[in-house]
Amino acid sequence: MKYHVLIDGEHHAVTLAADGSAWSVTMLDDDGAPSGKPVHIDIGTLREAHAYSLLVNQRSIDVAVEEQGSSLSMVIGGGRYKVDVLGEREYLAHSIKAEQGDGDKTVEAAMTGIVVDVLVAEGDAVTKGQTLFILEAMKMENEVKASVDGVVARVARSAGETVNLGDVVLEIE
Amino acid sequence: MRELKKVLIANRGEIALRVIRTCREMGLRTVAVFSDADRNAPHVRAAYQAVRLGPAPVGESYLRADKILEAAKATGADAIHPGFGFLSENTTFVQAVRDAGLIFVGPSPEAILAMGDKIEARRRMVAAGVPVVPGMEDPVTDPELLRSEAERIGLPVMIKASAGGGGKGIRIARTMDELQSLADRASSEAAAAFGNGAIYLEKYLEEPRHIEVQIFGDSHGNVVHIGERECSIQRRHQKVIEERPSPLIDDELREKMGAAAVKAAKAINYENAGTLEFLVDKHRDFYMLEMNTRLQVEHPITEATSGIDLVRWQLDVAAGKPLPMTQDEIKHEGHAIECRLYAEDADNGFLPAVGTVKRLEWPGGNGVRIDSGLYEGMAVTPHYDPMLAKIIVHAHDRDAAIARMSRALSEVQVTGVVTNAAFMRRVLHSEPFQSGRYDTHTIEGHPEDFAPKLSDARRRDIACIAAAMAHTLRSRRGFTARDSAPRSSRSSAWVDAFRPGAAS
Numbered sequence: 001m002k003y004h005v006l007i008d009g010e011h012h013a014v015t016l017a018a019d020g021s022a023w024s025v026t027m028l029d030d031d032g033a034p035s036g037k038p039v040h041i042d043i044g045t046l047r048e049a050h051a052y053s054l055l056v057n058q059r060s061i062d063v064a065v066e067e068q069g070s071s072l073s074m075v076i077g078g079g080r081y082k083v084d085v086l087g088e089r090e091y092l093a094h095s096i097k098a099e100q101g102d103g104d105k106t107v108e109a110a111m112t113g114i115v116v117d118v119l120v121a122e123g124d125a126v127t128k129g130q131t132l133f134i135l136e137a138m139k140m141e142n143e144v145k146a147s148v149d150g151v152v153a154r155v156a157r158s159a160g161e162t163v164n165l166g167d168v169v170l171e172i173e
Numbered sequence: 174m175r176e177l178k179k180v181l182i183a184n185r186g187e188i189a190l191r192v193i194r195t196c197r198e199m200g201l202r203t204v205a206v207f208s209d210a211d212r213n214a215p216h217v218r219a220a221y222q223a224v225r226l227g228p229a230p231v232g233e234s235y236l237r238a239d240k241i242l243e244a245a246k247a248t249g250a251d252a253i254h255p256g257f258g259f260l261s262e263n264t265t266f267v268q269a270v271r272d273a274g275l276i277f278v279g280p281s282p283e284a285i286l287a288m289g290d291k292i293e294a295r296r297r298m299v300a301a302g303v304p305v306v307p308g309m310e311d312p313v314t315d316p317e318l319l320r321s322e323a324e325r326i327g328l329p330v331m332i333k334a335s336a337g338g339g340g341k342g343i344r345i346a347r348t349m350d351e352l353q354s355l356a357d358r359a360s361s362e363a364a365a366a367f368g369n370g371a372i373y374l375e376k377y378l379e380e381p382r383h384i385e386v387q388i389f390g391d392s393h394g395n396v397v398h399i400g401e402r403e404c405s406i407q408r409r410h411q412k413v414i415e416e417r418p419s420p421l422i423d424d425e426l427r428e429k430m431g432a433a434a435v436k437a438a439k440a441i442n443y444e445n446a447g448t449l450e451f452l453v454d455k456h457r458d459f460y461m462l463e464m465n466t467r468l469q470v471e472h473p474i475t476e477a478t479s480g481i482d483l484v485r486w487q488l489d490v491a492a493g494k495p496l497p498m499t500q501d502e503i504k505h506e507g508h509a510i511e512c513r514l515y516a517e518d519a520d521n522g523f524l525p526a527v528g529t530v531k532r533l534e535w536p537g538g539n540g541v542r543i544d545s546g547l548y549e550g551m552a553v554t555p556h557y558d559p560m561l562a563k564i565i566v567h568a569h570d571r572d573a574a575i576a577r578m579s580r581a582l583s584e585v586q587v588t589g590v591v592t593n594a595a596f597m598r599r600v601l602h603s604e605p606f607q608s609g610r611y612d613t614h615t616i617e618g619h620p621e622d623f624a625p626k627l628s629d630a631r632r633r634d635i636a637c638i639a640a641a642m643a644h645t646l647r648s649r650r651g652f653t654a655r656d657s658a659p660r661s662s663r664s665s666a667w668v669d670a671f672r673p674g675a676a677s
Contacts, residue, residue, distance in 0.1 A: 001644060005636040008627060010638035016644050023635040023644070039634070049646065050532045050588055056638060063638065064532055064588040067646055072639055074589075078583035079625070080520075080595045081635050085210040085643035108522045112555050116361075133510060134358075137525055138553050140409070141362045166528065 002028075004091035006084040022055075105148050105172045109163040113137030117159050118170070124152045128170060133157075133169055148172060174493040177201055177252050180444055182216070184256030184622075185235060186546030187469075187562055189216035195484040203644050204248045206241055207512060210556060214547055222248050230555045235259045239267045242273055246298045252276035252491060254484075258558065261467040262289055262410035278491040280390075280445050280466045288464040289571050291335050292373055298461055301440035303433050306452060306460040308375030314615045316353055316613070319374070323352055326376050334363030334369035342366060343410050345377055360435040380612045381454040383407065383462075385474045386434035389486060390443040391496045398431035399475050400505055404450075407601060408523050414597060415471040416510045417478055418607025420571065421453065430459055437461060446472070446487050456611075470513065473542060474507045477509035477567035507567055508574040511583060512597045514545075516553045519596030520625060525559045528552075528590035536584035540567045540577055542580050553590045561592065571609070599623050 001016040004064035016144040044053040054061045064075040067082075068145040071084045081171045086094055116134040120126055132152075150172035157169045181194050181204040182189045189205060193216060196203045205220030210229035217223045224244035226234040228659030236238075238260055253270050255261035255278070264282040271277055279285075288294045292302055298305050307326055312335050313319050313393045323330050323346065332355055334342030342363035344355040356372060360396060364370035386397040403419030404412045422430070434449040437613045450462040472483050481503070490496065516526045530551045553561065564581055568574040582598045603622055605611035616623060627635070 005639040039637045083639040
């Protein structure tokens with residue numbers, strides 16, 4: 001099995017082969033040739049779908065894992081790692097999308113809360129760092145700022161509305 | 174002197190559990206109160222009795238003084254411990270507890286009132302000769318006055334809520350242009366959080382360290398201090414990591430600050446546990462910020478080095494007993510650190526996180542204490558404070574304590590909700606923390622120093638692990654998911670027998 005692993009925007013291709021009840025994982029270089037020695041990974045299940053005890057070349061590592069679509073969030077030894085693990089076809093689709101760019105920039109609620117105030121209107125020009133709206137959560141008012149320069153294309157939510165994590169509040173073109 | 178037999182704890186989470194534990198060690202019966210969201214919480218299960226208050230929102234549960242008093246009456250409790258937050262510094266509640274003939278485990282309503290309003294507190298402390306930060310003595314509403322006062326004190330200035338606490342309502346104005354809009358924001362946030370939008374201005378100190386002093390008073394006029402706590406590792410004006418002793422403080426400064434704290438407490442006839450918060454600037458001058466008239470979140474580090482159970486002292490003093498130790502008898506040993514585990518994404522502006530705890534494992538071993546209200550299956554929601562638990566370590570010196578905390582944090586496993594455990598570990602290993610030369614701006618002033626860093630070798634390892642994990646998760650799900658199973662395997666003799674058209 002071949003997988004493409006994306007961490008912090010860096011791409012690694014690996015192949016996976018069964019080795020008894022464990023796995024032998026080999027990194028591939030840019031030409032698809034094996035690079036470095038295979039890594040032997042034995043996976044013990046502590047709790048299915050949540051927690052595993054790994055022996056990585058005999059090194060004992062606990063991994064707490066959460067799956068979200070193609071991405072994995074792993075807690076390993078006090079560090080948290082967010083990675084995307086894609087198959088060949090998914091990786092191809094991902095590469096094409098990345099080349100095209102994503103055009104509109106949506107600004108989403110980064111947490112569940114209440115929109116206290118929207119400080120911009122459709123058609124307004126905004127600059128990076130400018131406060132777009134104020135979101136109240138956990139009894140704190142949080143100023144959500146523009147991460148890019150642009151023009152507000154759409155304001156989807158208004159003051160007083162409750163928003164959930166990931167809801168689009170406005171879009172910048 | 175009154176005898177305590179049964180204590181109601183008007184709080185939730187780790188602090189409710191922490192108070193219950195001491196009560197049980199003292200042979201006292203306990204009553205927990207809970208909202209619908211907390212029916213299965215550890216504090217409910219640890220208590221002798223538990224009473225439902227209402228739905229999850231705090232306004233319908235933990236802030237319902239009437240229901241809490243009803244619960245105390247129904248269960249025959251003779252004292253109420255408020256924990257911190259919620260009603261702990263609400264004088265109306267404290268008075269109502271007393272009027273009901275119950276003991277409030279904490280200071281008098283008069284003392285809370287004297288220190289609760291920051292402006293009034295400042296006036297009192299100036300009169301008592303305790304150094305305070307240059308600033309205003311009256312709340313400000315007039316825009317003209319706001320500007321002239323900001324000019325008098327000198328930029329940058331802090332805009333603070335009169336009734337504030339916990340970092341809410343605080344803004345820093347660096348230019349005159351932004352002063353008014355920030356003041357408006359602070360005022361509206363304060364009005365929403367405390368029902369009082371009054372604000373005032375204060376000088377913003379350079380390289381300030383937030384160092385506080387634990388004090389304790391009894392009803393016989395005795396007041397002692399139990400050393401300082403260094404609380405300068407903050408983000409969003411809220412503490413994240415605390416340690417004691419402070420790397421900045423020597424015995425001389427410790428004595429001076431301790432004496433000032435005792436003087437402040439005596440000036441208002443303070444009883445029970447309290448904390449004087451000071452700012453110490455780069456010139457090692459100290460200024461009193463405010464007094465917290467309750468037990469502090471970070472009290473365990475004082476307990477670790479002094480061997481004192483502060484909750485036991487609280488209960489004894491509330492019952493009218495004198496303090497069990499004199500100032501000379503209080504000694505500290507070793508070094509203690511506390512890390513506050515928050516449900517938040519440190520890599521994304523420290524935004525609060527929500528979720529359901531899927532798996533939970535705590536560190537253990539020598540010198541590690543966990544005060545936690547978490548449990549597997551718990552929903553972390555915006556209803557309550559995002560602080561989930563506290564990890565406290567104690568060791569013979571600072572280096573050993575740092576190593577122990579780093580080890581403990583690496584053993585924390587929480588999934589289902591993002592926590593700041595990895596971030597705190599990076600702080601522990603950072604140059605400012607290791608050297609002890611940090612201040613309240615260190616975290617937010619140099620975020621890049623605390624950002625996750627991944628070496629090439631480490632990233633390759635993670636890539637291999639991720640591939641093996643993803644493959645395992647996906648293939649196991651493939652075999653067990655019903656929808657992906659072949660159709661025939663889903664039928665059974667029973668289904669076949671009743672299928673339309675089947676022979677009957």
